[in-house]
Amino acid sequence: MRLYDIDVQSRLLLGTAQYPSPQVLTKAIAASGCDIITVSLRREAARGATAGNGFWSLLQASGARLLPNTAGCHSAREAITTAQMAREVFGTNWIKLEVIGHADTLQPDPFALVEAAQILCADGFQVFPYTTEDLIVAERLLDAGCKVLMPWGAPIGSGQGLRHAEALASMRRYFPQVPLIIDAGLGAPSQAARAMEMGFDAVLLNTAVAKAGDPVAMARAFGQAVEAGRIAYEAGLMPPRNMAVPSTPVLGMADLNLGGRA
Amino acid sequence: MITILGAGVAGLCVATALAERGLPVEVVDNGPAHGGASWLAGGMIAPYVEAETAAPDVARLGASAADWWAVRVPGVVRRGSLVVAPARDRAELDRFASRTTGHRRLDAEAIATLEGDLAGRFASALFYADEAHLDPRAALVALADGLRQRGVAIRSNTPLDPEQADIDCRGIAARADLPSLRAVRGEMLLLHCPSVTLTRPIRLLHPRFPVYVVPRGHALYMIGATMLESDDPGPITLRSAMELMSAAFTLHPGFAEAAIVETGSGLRPAFADNVPRIVKAGGRWHLNGLYRHGFLTAPALAEQLADQFALAPQEAAVAH
Numbered sequence A: 001m002r003l004y005d006i007d008v009q010s011r012l013l014l015g016t017a018q019y020p021s022p023q024v025l026t027k028a029i030a031a032s033g034c035d036i037i038t039v040s041l042r043r044e045a046a047r048g049a050t051a052g053n054g055f056w057s058l059l060q061a062s063g064a065r066l067l068p069n070t071a072g073c074h075s076a077r078e079a080i081t082t083a084q085m086a087r088e089v090f091g092t093n094w095i096k097l098e099v100i101g102h103a104d105t106l107q108p109d110p111f112a113l114v115e116a117a118q119i120l121c122a123d124g125f126q127v128f129p130y131t132t133e134d135l136i137v138a139e140r141l142l143d144a145g146c147k148v149l150m151p152w153g154a155p156i157g158s159g160q161g162l163r164h165a166e167a168l169a170s171m172r173r174y175f176p177q178v179p180l181i182i183d184a185g186l187g188a189p190s191q192a193a194r195a196m197e198m199g200f201d202a203v204l205l206n207t208a209v210a211k212a213g214d215p216v217a218m219a220r221a222f223g224q225a226v227e228a229g230r231i232a233y234e235a236g237l238m239p240p241r242n243m244a245v246p247s248t249p250v251l252g253m254a255d256l257n258l259g260g261r262a
Numbered sequence B: 001m002i003t004i005l006g007a008g009v010a011g012l013c014v015a016t017a018l019a020e021r022g023l024p025v026e027v028v029d030n031g032p033a034h035g036g037a038s039w040l041a042g043g044m045i046a047p048y049v050e051a052e053t054a055a056p057d058v059a060r061l062g063a064s065a066a067d068w069w070a071v072r073v074p075g076v077v078r079r080g081s082l083v084v085a086p087a088r089d090r091a092e093l094d095r096f097a098s099r100t101t102g103h104r105r106l107d108a109e110a111i112a113t114l115e116g117d118l119a120g121r122f123a124s125a126l127f128y129a130d131e132a133h134l135d136p137r138a139a140l141v142a143l144a145d146g147l148r149q150r151g152v153a154i155r156s157n158t159p160l161d162p163e164q165a166d167i168d169c170r171g172i173a174a175r176a177d178l179p180s181l182r183a184v185r186g187e188m189l190l191l192h193c194p195s196v197t198l199t200r201p202i203r204l205l206h207p208r209f210p211v212y213v214v215p216r217g218h219a220l221y222m223i224g225a226t227m228l229e230s231d232d233p234g235p236i237t238l239r240s241a242m243e244l245m246s247a248a249f250t251l252h253p254g255f256a257e258a259a260i261v262e263t264g265s266g267l268r269p270a271f272a273d274n275v276p277r278i279v280k281a282g283g284r285w286h287l288n289g290l291y292r293h294g295f296l297t298a299p300a301l302a303e304q305l306a307d308q309f310a311l312a313p314q315e316a317a318v319a320h
Helices: A021-034 A054-061 A076-091 A108-122 A135-144 A164-174 A189-196 A216-233 B011-019 B055-060 B065-070 B089-099 B110-113 B136-149 B238-251 B253-257 B294-311
Strands: A010-015 A036-040 A063-070 A092-097 A126-131 A182-183 A203-204 B002-007 B025-028 B080-085 B104-107 B123-126 B153-154 B182-192 B202-204 B209-217 B221-226 B260-272 B277-281 B284-288
Touching: A010 A021, A010 A216, A010 B238, A021 A054, A021 A216, A036 A054, A054 B182, A063 A076, A076 A092, A076 A108, A076 A216, A092 A108, A108 A135, A135 A164, A182 B153, A189 A203, A203 A216, A216 B025, B011 B025, B011 B136, B011 B284, B011 B294, B055 B294, B065 B294, B080 B089, B080 B110, B089 B123, B110 B123, B123 B153, B136 B153, B136 B294, B182 B238, B202 B238, B209 B238, B221 B238, B238 B253, B277 B294, B284 B294
Parallel strands: A010 A036, A010 A203, A036 A063, A063 A092, A092 A126, A182 A203, B002 B025, B025 B153, B080 B202
Antiparallel strands: B080 B123, B104 B123, B182 B221, B182 B260, B202 B209, B209 B221, B277 B284
16 A cells, blocks of 8 residues: 555554553554554644653654644644644654544534645645545545545544445545545444455554553454455455355255155 | 652652651652642542553552551541543443443432432442542641651752662652653642532543542542643643533533632653553662552552562662
């Protein structure tokens, strides 16, 4: 999978918030096999941001590539400022762009999102926008210069899985060449596997692992589910049928009705 | 003479444990008499509730903490603690119940019996009957008084080269000597609210920020605490204050009329696993990484360290 100019092996991206401890987090990163982790700049260090912070040092030591995000930003301007801070602190042009439109559902604000994406792309950022499954918004984001889209599965932290699977499937068909990463709302490995079976390029999740009873084991489970789903997609899933079809050929079977009452 | 550097909860607990073993001890602190992370603590002795996220070691260390405090400082309240969730976050309460032990589930009627002011506000709660709470500031003052009565000198605002200390309990200030130590910023509010009566710590679950309210007596309530991976020691942010206040308001609308007596922010010292420990580094003992579990885990760790000094003074002592 190629995200901007970087080749990425793992199709699982992991968020780094809400873990019981940084040690559990780093073990979960290793167990998941993920290559990319997201980190929230805004919430974790609103002021006095330095990359020397103990938590960030641990994240950087994990070896995973950092994808800073603008979590918690409610306006284009806030998100842009946060992105610029993140670029300085982490030394990367990557930015996962979140502009929240609704404090309760944490639904993206598509208008502010497109506005911020235009400005950030023009400023040399490589933008990963957190968006809905709306096709027109997706087109506008691509027009703005985004080369990756991150449609939601369900509201952040809700664990509901793919709430609008048909709409997401349409999006996949509509943008066959654009890397699409399902971001947010996944609660179970089966949901991640389903997204991968549908042909999405990757999934990003956080709460489902961080808040699991055993985050490290859950990270491994998601890693395996994502891999299984991807292999299944590449192998080609059988289409569903509305009738039974025997899997064992009947040709050559003994006809036990011979001589019986027909 | 055993010199302890740092007069927070770790330093004073260690000094107490050593003095009780008849060992000569003094406490020196670079800063003012009242300050640091301990001064901002919640004061919950909640080994069962904390086990939701804390490693099993924390609950084990904290199992006897309430008993330790109760015989040494006044005002240890053993009325248990409550965990509640707004109706829409009921799933969080179920999740919390499945991750912890030592609780029983209360219905609305039982909640009202336990905490009259919460009548009709929550349909369900978890009650951890064996938990306790104390006023951390009163407890620190009482420990210091007890030490002075034993003739132990406690000197604040006294610069001391850490290398002159035998036991280093400086919290985050010892970061240069303990590279794996990191800061976790916490912010809190102190409210005066005579119109609300709560008698035990109450934790409000919310998917985004769990918040607790700890009664301090005399209509004072401590609201805490944020958990931010940040080195910033600066004042509380508007966002954090708003989140803490809105959680208090969700718990009881009567908090709307509360006077904000104090806001606080500080840096908790934590190791990567968020478990406190005793380590030897730079030629002295460190008791550090108490994270959000200072009053819960300091007594047991202090006893461990004091045992080492009492049983094998030659090995424990550090040559200057």
